Amino acid sequence: MPELQSIFSQAGLNISHVTMTARKLPSLNALRAFEASARHRRFTLAGEELNVTAGAVSHQVKALEEELGVVLFERLSNQLRLTQAGQRYLDVVGDAFDRIERGTRGLYAQADRQQLAISTSPNFAAKWLVPRLGEFTAQYPELELRLDQSERHANFIREDIDVAIRYGEGPWSGLSCTRLGDEFLLPVCAPALAGFRSLSEIAGAGLLHVNDRQAWTDWFAEQGEQDEPVAVGGGVVFNQESAAVDAAIAGQGVALARSSLVAHALQQRRLMVPLADTLTLKQTAQAYWLVYPQEGEMNGNVAAFTNWLLQSFEKDRQFWKELTGK
The missing domain is CATH 1.10.10.10 (Winged helix-like DNA-binding domain superfamily/Winged helix DNA-binding domain)
Structure with a gap:
């Protein structure tokens, strides 16, 4: 007790005036x-x-x-x-x-075995995460991964999911949210089709669409160099962006894709960006985010995955600077 009185005295407090208040909680x-x-x-x-x-x-x-x-x-x-x-x-x-x-449940899982359940969209899984996942598992061979691919947002309360990678404007209330990187749209095609000299030549090569043809119309307008609107009629319309990217890799035309979904194929030289040094790259309002319940901040596996994602997206950022000079 004298030691405690000394501590309070040094802080300018009288121990008789200090009240330890218990939480007021029901049974x-x-x-x-x-x-x-x-x-x-x-x-x-x-x-x-x-x-x-x-x-x-x-x-x-x-x-x-x-x-x-x-x-x-x-x-x-x-x-x-x-x-x-x-x-x-x-x-x-x-x-x-x-x-x-x-x-x-997280503490039990850590005590039993090292595991991490990841939820993400099929597009992101196929074109960004899966091609790179071997790098992560090589660093953490003891960690068991489970990948849940779904278009809907994971329900952390009802589902056994540790982290989710979401595409949207974020952040989301009640969750820890980390923006992984900026996102922009750009045209991509197979190397055999990459010798374009103008935007009109890109349009004439056969455009690949996702959901509708409006994205290409908006993108050409943003480039701001055409005297007249570029015609974007024709071409296959896909309901999954990953399918449009696959078609571009196969040489079937030019796809307008999110940068994150084509970065790996570009690094592998399976795709090229026509007119890369002259394009206007406009950042989108939406981006990829890593989200998880706030108590996940105490989970070492979540921290390891977060750090790896941020490092990987930083490598992509450096790649875009080298490719576009921007």
Whole structure:
């Protein structure tokens, strides 16, 4: 105690004036009873989940309501209905339990084996991540990877996903978000078709489209050197950008692609950028982001993957500077 008094004295404090305040939290059992009852809408089903009687659950919820001074449920004849106060409290309690569950699951996974579950779109997986993934696994051979490819955003609460790579404007609230790099559109084609001398020659070589033909129309307009709009009619329309890139690699025409999705093929010289030193490269509002729940910041595997991604995108940035001089 004298040592503690000395520390406080040096800080200009009197230990008698220092109050150690405990967290003001309800019983964990009461919170579990409330959360389970809110999900099942019945005390009976909540009791079965918690391995206690329905009466015990009802008692815990009643005690919680008395402690909080609010009614959390309307007791109907055959079910429970959350009050407005109950719904607001469930949003808080449910989120807290979800985060505790995810954090606990992550610790169990680290204790059992090293693993990382990654969610990303099929386009990014095929054209950026998979071609480079061997570099990462060579650095971390003990780490088990699982790659989940989907167009929809991963639900970190309901799915066993550690990190996701998203394409969008970001950032997203409630998640740790790291922008991986700037994104822009540029024309690409097979080396055999790369001897273009003008934009009109590019248009005449056969354009490959994704979803519609508007992107090419907008891109030609942004170049700003044409007296008249460039005609972009004709050409195959793909619903996946990776397919348009594959068609360009096969020499079937010129694709307008996101820079991240063609960087590897350009570095491998399977694609070329026609008129690279004269093009206007306009950064898009959307980009690729690495996102994960905030508790993932404590996960060493997530940190390793984050660092590797940032280093890889930095290499791409240097490549673009050398290629375009910009």
